[in-house]
Amino acid sequence: MVEDRLKSSNAIISKRVNFDESLNKVLIKMPSGLVVTALTLSKEKLSVTVTSSSLQNLDTFLNNLVTAVDKKEDFSKITLVNFITNETGNQFTLTVDIVTL
Helix, strand or coil, X not given: CHHHHHHHHXXXXXXXXXXXXXXXXXXXXXXXXXEEEEEEECCCEEEEEEEECCHHHHHHHHHHHHHHHHCCCCEXXXXXXEEEECCCCCCXXXXXXXXXX
16 A cells, blocks of 8 residues: 555656756856746746846846757747836846747
8 A cells, every 4th residue: 555655656746847947947047137026837838037237137148048949958939028127227127938848
């Protein structure tokens, strides 16, 4: 009986999506100076919203993601969902959808 439960538990765990791995692949692409303000994870897609006071940091992040897609490294598609600036123009928010491989 214990063996059956262990086998069942292992089967469930092996089917579980490893969100840590997917998230780490995105975080590695982020330069310092970005703050994750929203995150949605599903089996094949991540939606990430980041905020920064630097357009250069956002540009670096986007270029890192595009390069990964071009190389078919971790991601198969990236979509820019929105880009927002605050009223004073000193804070920028970017949301991207990322499809994992």
